[in-house]
Amino acid sequence: MDPRALRRDFPVFEAHPDLVFLDSAASAQKPRSVIxxxxxxxxxxxxxxxxxxxxxxxxxxxxFEAARATLAGFLGTPDPDEVVFVRNATEGMNLLAxxxxxxxxxxxxxxxxxxxxxxxxxxxxxQAARRKGARIRAVPITDQGRLDLAALDRLLGEEPRIFAFxxxxxxxxxxxxxxELAERAHRAGAIVVVDGAQGAPxxxxxxxxxxxxxxxxxxxxxxxxxxASALWGRRELWQxxxxxxTGGGMIERVTIEESTFAxxxxxxxxxxxxxxxxxxxxxxxxxxxxxxxxxxxxxxxxLTRRAxxxxxxxxxxxxxxxxxxxxxxxxxxxxxxxxxxxLATFLGQKGVAVRxxxxxxxxxxxxxxxxATTRASFYLYNTEEEVxxxxxxxxxxxxxxxxxxx
Amino acid sequence: MGILEDLxxxxxxxxxxxxxxxxxxxxxxxxxxxxxxxxxxQLELFVELDGDRIRAVRYQGEGCAVxxxxxxxxxxxxxxxxxxxxxxxxxxxxxxxxxGAPPDPALxxxxxxxxxxxxxxxVKCATLAWHALEEALS
Numbered sequence: 001m002d003p004r005a006l007r008r009d010f011p012v013f014e015a016h017p018d019l020v021f022l023d024s025a026a027s028a029q030k031p032r033s034v035i036x037x038x039x040x041x042x043x044x045x046x047x048x049x050x051x052x053x054x055x056x057x058x059x060x061x062x063x064f065e066a067a068r069a070t071l072a073g074f075l076g077t078p079d080p081d082e083v084v085f086v087r088n089a090t091e092g093m094n095l096l097a098x099x100x101x102x103x104x105x106x107x108x109x110x111x112x113x114x115x116x117x118x119x120x121x122x123x124x125x126x127q128a129a130r131r132k133g134a135r136i137r138a139v140p141i142t143d144q145g146r147l148d149l150a151a152l153d154r155l156l157g158e159e160p161r162i163f164a165f166x167x168x169x170x171x172x173x174x175x176x177x178x179x180e181l182a183e184r185a186h187r188a189g190a191i192v193v194v195d196g197a198q199g200a201p202x203x204x205x206x207x208x209x210x211x212x213x214x215x216x217x218x219x220x221x222x223x224x225x226x227x228a229s230a231l232w233g234r235r236e237l238w239q240x241x242x243x244x245x246t247g248g249g250m251i252e253r254v255t256i257e258e259s260t261f262a263x264x265x266x267x268x269x270x271x272x273x274x275x276x277x278x279x280x281x282x283x284x285x286x287x288x289x290x291x292x293x294x295x296x297x298x299x300x301x302x303l304t305r306r307a308x309x310x311x312x313x314x315x316x317x318x319x320x321x322x323x324x325x326x327x328x329x330x331x332x333x334x335x336x337x338x339x340x341x342x343l344a345t346f347l348g349q350k351g352v353a354v355r356x357x358x359x360x361x362x363x364x365x366x367x368x369x370x371x372a373t374t375r376a377s378f379y380l381y382n383t384e385e386e387v388x389x390x391x392x393x394x395x396x397x398x399x400x401x402x403x404x405x406x
Numbered sequence: 407m408g409i410l411e412d413l414x415x416x417x418x419x420x421x422x423x424x425x426x427x428x429x430x431x432x433x434x435x436x437x438x439x440x441x442x443x444x445x446x447x448q449l450e451l452f453v454e455l456d457g458d459r460i461r462a463v464r465y466q467g468e469g470c471a472v473x474x475x476x477x478x479x480x481x482x483x484x485x486x487x488x489x490x491x492x493x494x495x496x497x498x499x500x501x502x503x504x505x506g507a508p509p510d511p512a513l514x515x516x517x518x519x520x521x522x523x524x525x526x527x528x529v530k531c532a533t534l535a536w537h538a539l540e541e542a543l544s
Contacts, residue, residue, distance in 0.1 A: 339470035341445060342414070345525060349410050357445040365446075371468050372446055400410065404419065404471075 001295040007381045009287075011035065020352045020386045025170055025198060025330050025377030027220045030284070037283035038225055041276045049275045050249065064275040067282035068265070071230040074285040075215065076206030082238065084231045084265040085278050089197040089218035090120040092231040093164075095268060096193055096214055099241040101128030104161045104191065109134040112160035112190065114176075115141045115367050116169045119360040121195040121216075125164060139165070141367060145172040145321040152181070156188035163190040167199030167210075171359050171373065172321035173304065173330035175203070182211035191237070197221055201379070202300050202328045204293035207232050219277070223284035228277035231268075238264035245270040296380050300329035303378040303387050307331050310391035314398055316405050320368060329378030332359070335398065337406030340372035343397055347374070350393045412521035413528075414471065417479075422471040427481035429464045440467070440538035442530050447473050451538040458488050463539075470531050472522060477535035479516050489543050496536045503532045 007013050009031040012021075021029060047057040049064045069080040077083070086092045105111070111125045115138045122136075129136050137155055140148045147165075156163075163185040168175045178199075182192045194212040199205060201222035207215045214237070219229035233241075243250055243261055250270040252260040261267045288296065304327060311319050311333060320332045334340060344356035356374040358365045365371060376390055398405070434452035441448045447469035454462040463481035467474075480499070484492040501507040502520050509517035522532040 341447075341470035341528065341531060342472070345413070345528060346410060348527075349408075362446065400414075404423065 001291065001299050001380070003299065003381055003383045006291065007383075009033070010381050013381070018351055020389050022376040022378065022382065022386065022390060023353045023355050024201075024379035024382075025221070025375065026355050027226075028201060028223050028379055029381065030225070031223055031287050033287050034223055034225065034280050034283045038276060038280035041279045046276065048272055060275065063279050064273070067275075067278040068230075070282035070285050071278075072232075074205075074289060075200070075217070075230065075232050076208055077232060079235055081263075081265050082232055082235050084233070084238075084268040085273050085275075086229050086231050086268075087227055087274065088220070088229050089195065089216050090124075092216040092229060093120050093193075093195070094124045095231065095244040096164075096216070096233075097124035097128040098244045099268075100162055100191060100193070100214075101125075101132055101134075102242050103240060105129065105132035105134045107133035110137055110158050110160040111135070112137050112139065112155055112158075112163040112165075112185075114139040114147055114165045116145075116147070116172060116174065116364050117164070117166055117361065118170050118195065118197065119362070120197070121164055121166060121193075122363070125162070134161070138363070141172075141174075141364075144323070145169070145174050146326070147174075147176055147181075152184065156184060156190070159188055160185075160190045162193060163188075164193040164195065166195040166197075167205075168202065168328045168330070169321070169361075169364075170198050170330060171332050171361050171364055171375065173327035173332075174322055175199070175326045175328055177326075178210045178212065182213075186211065198328065198330065201288075201296075203297050213237055219281045219284070222281075223287055224281035225277040225284075227274040228281045230281070233264075235264070238268070241268075243267050243270065247271055249273075291380060297328075299380055300378055301325070303382055303384065304329045304331065306384055307376065307378070307387045307390065310387060311394065314391065314394045316398060317394060320373060329382075330375060331377070332373040332375040333394075334370055334373050335401060335405050337404045338397075338401045340370075340374045342401070343374045346397045346400060347390075347393055350396065352376075352390055352393050354390075409521060409524055413519075413525065415518045417515055417518040418471055418475040421475035421478040425474065425478040427464055427478050427485075428466060428474075430466055431462055431464050434464075436542040438538040438542035440534045440541075442469070442473070442534055444530070445470075447531060447534060449473065449477060449534055449538055451477075451535065451542055453539070453542045455489070458490075460484050460487055460489065460492055465535060465538075469534065470528075472519065472528050472531040473534045476516075476519055476532045479519070480535050480539060483514060483516060484539065492539065492543060496540055499536055500533060503529055 072080040197218040200217040340356035431452035435455040436453040449467035498510040506523035
């Protein structure tokens, strides 16, 4: 895979030729094919889906459903109706926490999460647990930044109803052994919810092989437009779940007193969905399929290896996360005594776009013993030269902030 | 002067590493909290009033050099001022870092933070303590 060739597919790099964009874990840049699919749909094929009995609406409906099928294929399921379109991963998690909470959680039940979760895979469960009198437990992490599997066995002994965990940490880069975790959780009787917000853009995903029950993705992190994301779940589980958002589109029969609800996936898509963005998301999935997710992952790994080696040469720099092969292209770091924002501002002024803060993972940062970190993240359009540039600017930052470092 | 050199002047660094007003007051007249949820910075402000006059200001919390230096310089600058004078200073400070107005002479050492106006993502760091002050004085 040649990232230099792929870069030409991304117009943003024409607009900003010198930009070293290392913030794809927050949101990825868009290839021309996605931007054009979105524009083409709005310009030539736009009408509201599902309820129009005129050709333009029928064609739009077909395009929307074709997008669902494309996302199903991308995620490795033959059944498009297992894919629900939501706005973003956060909405996906809220939907699941609400619906699974209503259906399965009761007084004294346990929801198991992990210490490395993004707030999107923690706060909705807290809310659901509060409503139902359930409690939250978390699998701790080891000092290397991996899940503590010995503790997991102990926690699964408490028979949690739901185990929700990330496929890949947005701070540590750790890739969790999803299939193994899912198998253990199922043996303990838990429903398995996998946060694939970071995983789906970077790893070849087959939800059935992973053994998950639900898999949440973030469309804009996988080259798609903002506003549309695919949420996958097993058909038989979807069928049992009550709706999250209610109103138009998701009903069967409505009287003044009560309603019955449509079958999935429609039951979970109240209101006009972001169908144009779903069409754009399908173009993103097709682009990734065209490149090959195994090649995307290999490229991520190469850049990550290079980054970990180069950053280990920067004096005083603390680099977080595991050193092994089980990590993706996310590298968080800190100089003791230099706040993450100050470091990110320095990098930003040198043309290296990174992110700083708690990355929506406050419990994890508490565990790491730092208030905030600075994070660089890589994707298919990043080059080895950009990784080298990051390392060079960090050496420069080390000199600039020399008197601050503790 | 480059934007980095402009922002991270000696004065900011000194206040960040060797603060003069960091700490808490045992018997504050007023307290207020500041929080920047986007980045996790937080600040607790203690104000001791003598009638209408600010006798002492202390703060504690966690944050970047910009937020901490701003809090430290602010605490020192408003001690001895009346509530109205402190509010007036807050307006001048915000005009400088939010709107990019040239530093008002009344701001003294606080002028070191004027570079923040060129870094929109850092404005909230600089104003964190000032919003807490306004809340404490309201």
